[in-house]
Each structure stands twice: as C-alpha cells, then as structure tokens.
Amino acid sequence: MHKNKHWNSSLGFILASAGSAIGLGAIWKFPYIAGQYGGGAFLIQFILFTLLIGLPLLIVEFYIGHAGKTFSLTIFSKLSGSKFMDLIGLWGNIAAFILYAFYSVIGGWIILFIGYYLGIIFNVFELQLDYFQQMIANPLLSILGALLFIMLTEVIVSFGIQNGIERASKIMMPLLFLLFLIIVGRALMLEGAIEGLKYFLIPRFEDLSIEGTLYAMGQSFFALSLGTTGMITYASYTKDDTNVIQSALWIVIMNLLISILAGLAIFPAASALNIEVEAGPGLLFLVLPKLFEKMTFGFGFYMLFLILFLFAALTSSISLLELNLSNLIKNNENKRKKYALLLSLAVFITSIFPALSFGIYKDFKFGAGTIFDNMDFLVSNIMMPLGVLFTTLFCGFVLDKQLLFSIFTRNSQHSKLFTLWYTLIKYILPIVIIIVFVTQLI
Ligand code: PHE
Numbered sequence: 001m002h003k004n005k006h007w008n009s010s011l012g013f014i015l016a017s018a019g020s021a022i023g024l025g026a027i028w029k030f031p032y033i034a035g036q037y038g039g040g041a042f043l044i045q046f047i048l049f050t051l052l053i054g055l056p057l058l059i060v061e062f063y064i065g066h067a068g069k070t071f072s073l074t075i076f077s078k079l080s081g082s083k084f085m086d087l088i089g090l091w092g093n094i095a096a097f098i099l100y101a102f103y104s105v106i107g108g109w110i111i112l113f114i115g116y117y118l119g120i121i122f123n124v125f126e127l128q129l130d131y132f133q134q135m136i137a138n139p140l141l142s143i144l145g146a147l148l149f150i151m152l153t154e155v156i157v158s159f160g161i162q163n164g165i166e167r168a169s170k171i172m173m174p175l176l177f178l179l180f181l182i183i184v185g186r187a188l189m190l191e192g193a194i195e196g197l198k199y200f201l202i203p204r205f206e207d208l209s210i211e212g213t214l215y216a217m218g219q220s221f222f223a224l225s226l227g228t229t230g231m232i233t234y235a236s237y238t239k240d241d242t243n244v245i246q247s248a249l250w251i252v253i254m255n256l257l258i259s260i261l262a263g264l265a266i267f268p269a270a271s272a273l274n275i276e277v278e279a280g281p282g283l284l285f286l287v288l289p290k291l292f293e294k295m296t297f298g299f300g301f302y303m304l305f306l307i308l309f310l311f312a313a314l315t316s317s318i319s320l321l322e323l324n325l326s327n328l329i330k331n332n333e334n335k336r337k338k339y340a341l342l343l344s345l346a347v348f349i350t351s352i353f354p355a356l357s358f359g360i361y362k363d364f365k366f367g368a369g370t371i372f373d374n375m376d377f378l379v380s381n382i383m384m385p386l387g388v389l390f391t392t393l394f395c396g397f398v399l400d401k402q403l404l405f406s407i408f409t410r411n412s413q414h415s416k417l418f419t420l421w422y423t424l425i426k427y428i429l430p431i432v433i434i435i436v437f438v439t440q441l442i
Helices: 012-022 024-038 040-068 075-080 083-121 131-137 137-156 162-189 193-201 210-223 230-235 242-271 280-293 298-330 333-358 373-399 401-408 415-441
Strands: none
Touching: 012 162, 012 193, 012 210, 012 230, 012 242, 012 298, 012 333, 024 040, 024 210, 024 242, 024 280, 024 298, 040 075, 040 193, 040 230, 040 242, 040 373, 040 401, 075 083, 075 230, 075 373, 083 131, 083 230, 083 280, 083 298, 083 333, 083 373, 131 137, 131 280, 131 373, 137 162, 137 298, 137 333, 137 401, 162 193, 162 242, 162 280, 193 242, 210 401, 210 415, 242 280, 280 298, 298 333, 333 373, 373 415, 401 415
C-alpha cells in the first residue's frame, strides 16, 4: 500500500474488512466448535458475544486505525506518545502470524479438495469413501495444500491486486449467501434433519460450561478478526468521512448471518447422515460432500461452493499477510515483493507443524489437544482476548475522550449512543473479558 494509501470509497473499506472477517472462522470453525460445545448453548453465547462485545470492540479498532492512520506497530505510540504502548500492536502482529500458519492448513484442505474433484472429473482419480481422512493424514499432501494456499495469498498481496479481489467480492459474497441458502434448504429436507436443527437452535442449560463460554468469546473475536490489529490496519486506510460505525454494523451482521447459515447447513445434515457433530476440525469436510451427493447437480454445486469458500478464506489470509507486511515495508513499495515472499516463507515453515497434526503428529497431544489445536487455542482463547483487552483499555483510558466523541458524532448526532458505547468499552467489556478469562484459568 503506497503513501497515504486509502480506500477509494467507504464501500471499498467495508468490502475489505468484511472480506477479512468472513472466512474460515464463520464457515469452518463456527460449526465445529458449536458441535463440541453444545450446539444451541454455544450459538446463543456466540450471538451475545458478537453483538454486545464484538461490535463495540470492532468500533474501537476502527477508531484507533481511523484516528491514527499509520502502521499497527507504531499507531499506539503515535496516539499516546508512549513507546511502551506499541507492545499492543506487536502482540497483535504475533497473534496474526501464528493464526495465519494454522489457518493455511485448512485453506490448503480446500485447495486439495478442489484438486481431487478436478481429478475425478478428468478421470485421474476414483472417488473413494474415506478420501478426506487419507488426504489430511498424508504429510506431503497436507503440507502441499498449506503451501499452495500461502503462495496464492502471497501472489495476490505482492502484486498489490487486493483491489481487484475486493471488487470481485461484490459478486462472490452474495453468491456464497445464495448457495448457502440452497444448501440449507436441501439439508432441511433430509429425513432426520430436524434433530440436528433442534440441537443447533435450542439451547440446553446443561450444555453450558465455562470452557464453552471462553470458546464462544474467542470465536466471536476470531470471526471478526479482532485483537490482531487486522481491522486497525484496514481502518488506517480510511478517509476522514468514512462512517466507521455503520461499516462495523454491516460487517457484524454479515458475519453472523454466514455463521448461522453454516450451522443451519451442517447440523441438520450431520444428524440426517449420521455424522458425529463432535467430529472436530473435519466436520464441514465430512458433512458437505455427503450432502451434495444427494443434490441434483450436486457435483457442480460442490465445486462452486469450494471455490467460493476458498475465495472467502483468501480475503481473510490477505489481511493476515498485509497486516504484518505493512509494518515491514512501511510504505516503501519497492520492498513489497521481497518481504511478502520472506514473510510467506516464514509462515509456511511454521505451518508444517499444524499441517502434520492430522497425520503423523495426530497422537501427539498436550494442553488443548494436537499441535494444531494448541496453536488455535493459544491465538483464539488467549492472545486474541488479551489483545482485545489491551486495545479496549487503551481506547478507554489512554485515548482522549473528546477526540473519540468528535469522530463518533461526525456522521451521526447520537451522543447518547456515544455514552453507552464509551461506558461499555471502558468499564464493562474489560471486566467481562477478565472474568471469562480468569474463571477459565482457575
Ligand atoms: N476473521 C477471519 C476468519 O474468520 C480470520 C482472521 C482473524 C483474519 C484475524 C484476520 C485477522 O476467517
């Protein structure tokens, strides 16, 4: 991104941030975590966290970016005058790096699936029942998948063609919504679907657990790209007249919708097709192929789904790479290609360990589970909540209230809304985050 880089329009900003938010988090991660933590009990907590905590926090991050207009590693000191505050940016950058490494493993699965199905169309492979398990357990294949995903992201980012990608998302995202509606419709028509639907929609008190609550909170941050400085970076490219509150609202709603649609597709289908909802990270990849088998033109629909899914994942990985990269090249566009490559190489090496977690390191478990599970746990349930906590405390206690108020009221006259938001982010949210976090530790 070049000097004084900014989005051409508010729409460009919304598309890019929605692209960053909507990705594997909503489509792949949400259903499988919900499956492990009680379905309906998880859904309700996730919705509450997203609306009551995620939305105000997204506004916090947008504000910091919008007010500071510089790189995430220096923005905190620019706004506060204290070098020490830049540690918050560093924390987020590290979280994003680790996140990108395990994210690319799942992104890689999508590419492998596309390759596999193309192979079937062209009669190179035969359709095998347990191909998914075989594929992810194969060390070379899973590493290759992650490598391809990282390379794709790298090419887009190093040629600076994100703009084109954002414009494409105007078509791809609505298409993804539409396809999800079709998938949900088909899933609900299956015999036995109603069980899964109930599991997903009806909260059961006995399914509540403090661990589940931490996961629900972490998931709401993950899905909105919070606590990693990703949204701060994108907001730093906004012009003064961008309505960041409206943008945040749009992103939150779209993200919730896609998450819920994903759940409405997966749970009814899983119960009808007798697939364990606690299957873990593979859940979506186990359920959907079986569901598409039952659809007219299922094969074509599945291909289309995989392509849109990959696209959604890429618009997120682009932001993951860009947020680190922008700090390395600091507006010197000549460095873009070289540093994008170096950074991608480092991410790829890191991704090898989580990639092997479904094969040769499958039984190597500690803490939250496999290496993959632990990286995800570290980022989603520790680094992101803490990153978010530091950021909101920074906004509440360090930033000038008058400055925030002037940005808030630039596009609207809602001073009552400002007071509500300010009280939330300064006092209530930090306490909620600390309580969830500490209770889980104990
Ligand atoms: N929100 C993205 C997703 O759900 C993941 C992400 C997190 C992207 C943090 C950027 C920064 O897929």
